[in-house]
Amino acid sequence: MKLLHVSLWLSLSISLVSGQDSRTYTIGMSQCNLGEPWRVQMNADIRRAAAEHPELTVVFKDAQNDNLRQRAHIEEFIRAGVDAILVSPKEAAPLTGVVRDAYRKGIPVIVIDRRVLGEDYTSFIGADNRKIGRALGKWLVQRLGGRGMIVELKGLMTSTPGQDRHSGFREGIKGSELEVIFEADMKWLEPNARKEMESALARFSRIDAVYAHNDPAAHGAWLAARAAGREKEMLFVGVDGLPHEGQVYVRQGILAASFEYPTGGKEAVETVLRVLRGEKVPKEITLPSRVFTRENVEKGGDVLE
């Protein structure tokens, strides 16, 4: 009799527990490429955020910078019947159709960092490169007391982040006496940045600051200046602020500042959970960005207004 009692309790508690766990969700994450550390970090942020919710399983796919492969990955997610899709598209136009298909089939789609065309997605999460460039420009104006000779090492100028980080910066320094004396396209790559910086150093005997569109390029520029024995006479400022890159360079005293370009990975997981719970989410989420300097990096940077 007692045995029956116990077993009844056992089965009841098991069913209760499994009842709680019965609703698990599979989420497909399509990343356009994992060649960039920033995107590796985005996936890591998603993985970490999802790990806190045992009901979530995330399947990652890497499109290796190929629009058509990314399209195929999303089609696979649709066929597999995932509960939600996260996508950081390579390009807008080639991926708009497949994102629309998923969305119209009732699968929530969260688009991260780069956009798709039209309105057929659940939510877009991204940061504003132009705003970051502008804030960086203003910060540099203040830091240099309104005047100085600047070297700008640009990211790929055929990409929107490169264009926005450039034009935002120019807006930020407008009206000051900061002058860009040398600019070059380093295509986001550190060895290129070092090479271009060496040319800038050969040509100009006075440089007050180097603005690089990403942190590895700022690091490359610092290496060039150090080889010339001139790293102390100028400031190095970069963008991205990844924990293992920009923030580390700031801590080591290599960069004067790194402006964060948040990945949105954590926010994407939070947004997906809200959608799956049936809550309404905003169509567009603009991520706040932080600036890391030597003074504030240990306490996690300051949020840009």
Next chain:
Amino acid sequence: MASVPERWRDLRRRLPGTAQAGLALAVVLIVGAFFHAEGSFFEWGTHRDMLRQMSVYGILACGMTLVIIAGGIDLSVGSILALCAVLFSLGVIHWGWPAWLAAGMALGAGGLCGAVSGTAIARFRVQPFIATLAMMVFARGVAKLVSGGQKISTAIQGSDGSYEYVPTPASFEMLNARIFGDNVAIVTIVFLTCAVVCWFILSRTLLGRRLYAIGGNEEAAWLSGMPVKSTKVLAYGLSGLLCAVAGICQAGQELQGDPEAGVAYELTAIAMVVIGGTTLRGGEGSVGLTVIGVLIIGYLEKILSINAVGEETRLMLTGVIIMIAVMFARK
């Protein structure tokens, strides 16, 4: 009476290969003298920096020369470079190994990758293009795996996410330094040493003669009793070994091992070999020509860079000048 183009061809045919490549280099240098960017081109520092920038490519190009002369091609050099850069950095920075041991591990890995490609090509008759393409993808994967997808730097992340900072190892600082009164980068010395070793192999050893013979006519080489298979494995193995040397130099200069390093470096290395005048058909060419090819591309990039030429113009001009240089160097 011969027409002008014919006479021009005739003139070039009479020049030895080195003189032809040298002529192309001279053209590039004259362009530099015209567009000297406020005199920057006439300072030794500009040339010293150019040589440093080209050294890693140059080391790859030396290995590529051996392979191309033997009638092959090696597309895997950039990926093997990244793998070896990561391994060297892991050994020295993260595991605290002495530099010679970490370098030995990197050289072993590089040589092994090359030998595997070589075996696939020589023993299993896979086309060099395909075998080394497979190795290019595979080695990149291994580089990402062992590094965890992150740069191996002096900031070491613990399991709790916090960072521990170690000082930059002396071996990295040494590789990034300059000698002879600050006038020549260490990596440039490494490059020139590799070039001399490869020149010696090609022109003074039995192995070198076999590489030319196999590249010229593989069947004839085989019929005359040459060990064709093992020679080919050796050629790719040597290329892999030089990739490791390049990888160690790359890590030293970046003060970190980047698993994404070396993307598309194989194209630059092949371009350097071909612009020098070594043909893709195999059986002819030399390391001396490759060194001239390295200088042509190096000066070209440097001249465009010190003049801060825009990216679009740079790409177009590079294309045009490569074409002109090859037409000069062509027999």
